[in-house]
Amino acid sequence: MARYGMLIDTTKCIGCFTCRTACQRQNGLLDDEAFIRFETRESGKYPNVHVETVPLQCMHCDDAPCAQVCPTGAAHMGEDGIVQVDQDRCIGCLYCMAACPYQVRVRNSKTGSVDKCRFCTVSAYTSGTKMCTCVEACLTGARTFGDLDDPDSEISKKIAETGAAPIAPGLSKPKIYYVR
Amino acid sequence: MRRMNVRVLWRSDEDDEIFTIERKTAMSEKALTRRSFLAGSAGAVALAGAAGFMGFGAWEQAHADSRSTAKTVTTAHSLCGGCSSKCGYTAYVSDGKLIKQLGDEGHPYSRGKLCARGYGYANIAYSEDRLTDPLKRNAQGKFEKIDWDTAISEISDKVKSIISSSGAKALALVHDPRPSGKYYGPRFMQALGSANVYTHGAACYLSRTSGFKQVVGGGWTSDVAHSKMTMFIGRSYADGVRPSQVADIEAAHANGADLVIVDPRLNSTALFATEWVPIKPGTDLALVLGMSNELVRNGRYDADFVAANVEGFEDWKKAIAPYTAEWAEDVCGVPADKIASLAARMAAAAPACSIEPSWRAAFGCQYANSGETARAIAVFNSLLGVWNQEGGALFLPSVKAGALDQGKFPNPPAVSEKAYGLSDLPLASESSALSVAEGARTGDIKGVFFYNSNMVAGYQNPTYLGECFDKLDLCVVIDVLMSETAQHADYVLPECSYLERFELPEFVSASTPVVSLRDQVLDVIHPNTKPVDEIFTLLANACGVGKYFDFTVEELADAQLRTVGLTLDGLRASGTQSFPEKAFVYGTTPKFGTSDGKVHFTSDACAKAGYPAAPIWTAPVADGGSDELRLIGGKQAIHCHNQSVDVAALMNITKDYGLERVWLSSEDAAARGISDGDTVHISNAQSDGTVKVHVTERLAPGCVWMPSHYGCAVPEQKNAYKVGLRQMDFVPFRIEPGYGGACTQEAFVKVEKVG
Amino acid sequence: MMDSAAVFSVLSRCFVEGEQAEWDELTAPTAWADFLGGARQMLQDTHDLAERAPRGSRRISGCHLRDVLSESELKALAVPPTFAAHDEFARTHFTGGLPYSAVPVESLYCKDDDRRDPLEPNRGLYLGKTADYMRDLTTSLGLSIPDEFRACPDHLSLELDLIAVLLRSGMAAQAQTLVVERLGWLTDYRMKLIGLNEEAANFYISLVDMLVCERAKFTEASDEEDERPRAVAKR
Incomplete structure (x- = not known):
């Protein structure tokens, strides 16, 4: 079994929102349903200014706080370490949204259920897409996806090379690593 | 008289006698009430059909x-x-x-x-706000649906009447060229006998292209990916996105290229830049003159290239002598040593370097000195001998369709006149759409067709432009949504969206030139919308010039492709086909597109038009008052001008992240007691309005930056209506002398905190 | 008096442009009175569309329009617009892309019952799920969506028309399912019409109100009895 994760190199993120709209198209999401959100930080004083854009989405935490609070088991750890939401079992109580340390779960305004990034590459293997939509769509190749448990995978090598780390220490055991 | 006593009618179910008003002709027995949209006059289906019924829940599951x-x-x-x-x-x-x-x-x-x-924009196809039917302004000034036959016949009657009273020269077309539109629209005008065809160029690239034309004969492409150094003046690849350009700049960055952003704002491309050079808006010309002066003073230009290719070097050299780096610092605010350093680094990188040609930004059209800035930039690149050198600036090849069978596709007779207003703009590389507005105002132009152009909201001051077009006898707008321009139309003709139409082959200039095809992706959604080729063909037929349109768009596409050895079926299958035999090769000095094939550092035409022969300092319009800031605009990666703002997938991003906010430097904000997130009042003689503000270190003091997409004034665009302010509202009407640019950043505003 | 099928057929004609002759015929005083009588009867009926006689086990309460409609709406209903007035209304409001568009298409009003901020409605797009459903449903019944409704198989006129067709085809239970499932969006559509702030809209508002009442009869009842057709279960 694989343990899938993602690496996001924020030194390459231009904040163009392509991953957001590509994800909406390819996954058939609503116009107001975004699985990826962005935080932009500006530092320094004019004219020596640095800007960083950080895309955030479900981190597929090994210890998924959302799954721990879900009363129906809708939010659960699925195969290959991918946190899933069984839409039919979601009762829309929103506990998981409160529990998520990264605020990356969104309520579907039509169904009332909660949804979030699905690491779509796994379903994409069957539909012929090469890679997660956001990884494939990124204009600058800021994203890498792969098996964290395989030391020879591109993502494992990149994490080792760059010292990529979770976005914030101590919140959970996430599977998205950031180069900053 | 139909009036009945309502109270009596609805009294109750007991007093049925009230309803005895003629039961004899009970409607239920009549065919009319059985006639069905779905089941025809029978009004019923065979009972066996019951098996086909499925409730919504079951259907949804299935x-x-x-x-x-x-x-x-x-x-x-x-x-x-x-x-x-x-x-x-x-x-x-x-x-x-x-x-x-x-x-x-x-x-x-x-x-x-x-x-x-x-x-995101692809969702336009299903938008609630789509135009679904031809519209006509009725006696009350409101639009109402009419049928195509009536619309076309009424429009053609007006066209004929304008031609008979004022001649075809009183008719004009404004369009933002698209693969089919740029064939059908101009052809229609030519068939009518009018040369008056205009594009969005005046608000995009007219100054730039015209300035480049004077010096090197045309525009270029910077070979960013292979460059050692590229300067971007105003242009931001990460904000006005074309994927290949983002990939190029990222590659250059990875290769260690020196990538410099000259912009009053630290734009999103900063990530890949080695340096941000903030500059006082409108003074880019001073920077380029200062750098040029440095190259000459230090002898760091390509003397061989200049000797072999340049006309007017000595006169130019004399003319720019006063424009030292120190002088430039005073004008543009970039320190002299920085200017010297930039010039020296460019010289060291030459010929694998260039100033990128840009679009609208700093010298596309936005200042009264944009054309002259463009000239100075073309001169600067020439000094470094970068033309057609790897990493430099390239004149890329393109392929065009050849001549077609005149039996099947006869060309309308050429029109000998120039486009209206062009003779007033001797330096303009093409006619300026602002001339049409002036012509409408004076009455010289009486009828205008707009195709895929929201000129009123996007090209210049909307109030002024609207007043001009309100004087027209005939204003026809062809578009997908209602627009600010359509608000001034007599007739609005609904086009199907780009996903629902096939268009003519698009030839693209590139290192290996290609031809590509917009094939139809979706069935036409609204049955009363039509693709542009059909609309102009209908108009042409009704106006008596149908013989120039007696073919289908697919026949034409196939014929065009056959002239370059391809077929429509072949291109459909691949989407894009390249012409490797025409591929660009580095190293050869180009034949410049000027009259004599030389590079012109001085220009007689410019001298004749009232500019100095050599591009020297020309100021933008004088500064505003001491408490005023220059209003500048810019793009965001999620929108295309004002075309995309009504699409919810994109407008939701604006709303989620407050992207409609204006930017103010922390210095200017502090001076006004303004904090990040405050609501501010922005005003000048043209307009005023309130909007939230983003206070930032990413903007040079002295200006306010307003994203150029917002402030939609069309209630029909329900997602975009009244979100943010519209930059053009604050711009006084002005045409750049000689060049015809729209001068859209020649505006100053007051910014005050609200409350 | 008009039967329910005819009532739905007439209603179906009121939300599209039509021909003058047809409109005149439909709204001639006697014909219109006949329609009103039929509508009144249908609304007051205390049984399912499928039953011609009341059934004790079903507690459907009839509905009196005069309890629901305002004076001005009643008046508007009693005096249908002339063809010219209807035609103008249709050409300015049942047409897309205008500020005063009020196109009666379910996809544009699709919303979740308990959705968030009512002031920020999630605006629909053409050809939403309900359009797909209507298209599939008509196809499976051996019918097809006329070309002029290509963009909107879930146009109110088609939904009403299909209800009429089902009623006439001995599928009253299915017709009632459609009434319950397909006409729920009319409460939103009603707000849209009211928002036009035009006297001419009263006629159409009163027709919509009639349909809202007719639907309410069954949804209220179905709250008490599970086997009854009901709005799609929320997922």
Whole structure:
């Protein structure tokens, strides 16, 4: 079994929102349903200014706080370490949204259920897409996806090379690593 | 008289006698009430049909199941419509819905990727705000639906009447060129006998292209990916996105190229830049003159190239002598040593360097000195001998369709006159749409067709332009949504969206030139919308010039492709086809497109037009008052001018992140007691309004930056209406002398805290 | 008096442009009175569309329009617009892309019952799920969507028309399912019409109110009895 994760190199993120709209198209999401959100930080004083854009989405935490609070088991750890939401079992109580340390779960305004990034590459293997939509769509190749448990995978090598780390220490055991 | 006593009528179910008003002709027995949209005059289906009934819940379940299993998916190669780049992509359609889009690897602009707009803007096809039927302004001034026959016949009557009273020269077309539109629209005008064809160029690239034309004969492409150094003056690849350009700049960055952003604002491309050079808006010319002066003073220009190719070098050299780096510092605010350093680094990188040609930005059209800035930039690149050198600035090849069979596709007679207003703009490389507004105001122009152009909101001051077009006898707008321009129309003709139409082949200039195709992706959604080729063909037929349109768009496409050895079927299958035999080769000095094939550092034409022969300092319009800030604008990666703002997938991003906010430097904000997130009042003689502010270190003091997409004034665009302010509202009407640019950043405003 | 099928057929004609002759015929005083009588009867009926006689086990309460409609709406209903007035209304409001568009298409009003901020409605797009459903449903009944409704198989006129067709085809239970499932969006559509702030809209508002009442009869009842057709269960 694989343990899938993602690496996001924020030194390459231009904040163009392509991953957001590509994800909406390819996954058939609503116009107001975004699985990826962005935080932009500006530092320094004019004219020596640095800007960083950080895309955030479900981190597929090994210890998924959302799954721990879900009363129906809708939010659960699925195969290959991918946190899933069984839409039919979601009762829309929103506990998981409160529990998520990264605020990356969104309520579907039509169904009332909660949804979030699905690491779509796994379903994409069957539909012929090469890679997660956001990884494939990124204009600058800021994203890498792969098996964290395989030391020879591109993502494992990149994490080792760059010292990529979770976005914030101590919140959970996430599977998205950031180069900053 | 139909009036009945309502109270009596509805008294109660006991007093049935009230209803005895003529029961004899009970309607239920009549055919009319049985006639059905679905079941025809029988009004019923065979009982066996009951088996076919499925409630919504059961259907939804079955539908969900069939989605996850095999479902027919069709694909088509097409061209994106999210901006003017027209990137090639493959559309995947299932059940009439666009379910997936993948950029085509072979298209030189997409190279396998689409941007945020490419995915989001596609939802325009299903938008609630789509125009669904031809509209006519009625006696009360309101639009109402009319049928195509009536619309076309009334429009053609007016066209004929204008021609008979004022001649075809009183008719004009304004369009933002699209693959089919740029063929059909101008052809229609030519068939009518009018030369008055205009593009959005005045508000995009007219000054730049005209300035370049004077010096090197035309525009270039910077070879950013292979450059050692590239300067971007105003242009931001990460904000006005074309995927291939983002990939190029990222590659250059990875290669260690020196990438410099000259911009009052630290734009999103900063990530890949080695240096941000903030500059006082409108003074880019001073920077370029200062750098040029440095090259000459230090003898760091390509003397061989100059000797072999340049006319007017000595006169130019004399003329720019006063413009030292120190002088430039005073004007543009960039320190002299920085200017010297930039010049020296460019010289060291030459010929693998250039100043990028840009679009609207600093010298496309926005200042009264944009044309002269463009000239100075072309001169600067020439000093470094970068033309057609690897990493430099390239004149890329393109392929064009050849002559067609005149029996099948006869060309209308050429019109000998120039476009209206062009003779007043001796330096303009093409006619300026602002001339049409002036012509409408004076009465010289009486009828205008707008195709895919929202001129009123986007090109210049909307109030002024609206007043001009209100004077027209005939104003026809062809578009997908209601627009500010359509608000001034007599007739609005609904086009189907770019996803629902086939268009003529698009030839793209590139290192290996290609031809690509916008194929139809979706069935036409609204039955009363039509593709542009059909609309102009209908108009032409009604106006008596149908003989120039007696072919289908597909016949024409195939004929065009056959002139370059291809077929429509072949191009449909691949989406993009390249012409490797025409591929660009580095190293040879180009034949410049000037009259004598030389590079002109001085220009008689400019001298005649009232400019100095050599491009020297010309100021933008004088500064505003001491408490005023220059209003500048710019693009965001999620929108294309004002075309995309009503699409919810994109406008939701604006709303989620407050992207409609104006930017103010922390210095200017502090001086006004303004904090981040405050609401501010922005005003000048042209307009005023309130909006939230983003206080930032990313902006040079002395200006306020307003994203140029917002402030939609069309209630029909329900997602975009009244979100943010519209930059053009604050711009006084002005045409750049000689060049015809729209001078859209020649505006100053007061910014005050509200409350 | 008109039967329910005819009532739905007439209603179906009121939300599209039509021909003058047809409109005149439909709204001639006697014909219109006949329609009103039929409508009144249908609304007051205390049984399912499928039953011609009341059934004790079903507690459907009839509905009196005069309890629901305002004076001005009643007046508007009693005096249908002339063809010219209807035609103008249709050409300015049942047409897309205008500021005063009020196109009666379910996809544009699709919303979740308990959705968030009512002031920020999630605006629909053409050819939403309900359009797909209507298209599939008509196809499976051996019918097809006329070309002029290509963009909107879930146009109110088609939904009403299909209800009429089902009633006439001995599928009253299915017709009632459609009434319950397909006409729920009319409360939103009603707000849209009211928002036009035009006297001419009263006629159409009163027709919509009639349909809202007719639907309410069954949804209220179905709250008490599970086997009754009901709005799609929320997922």
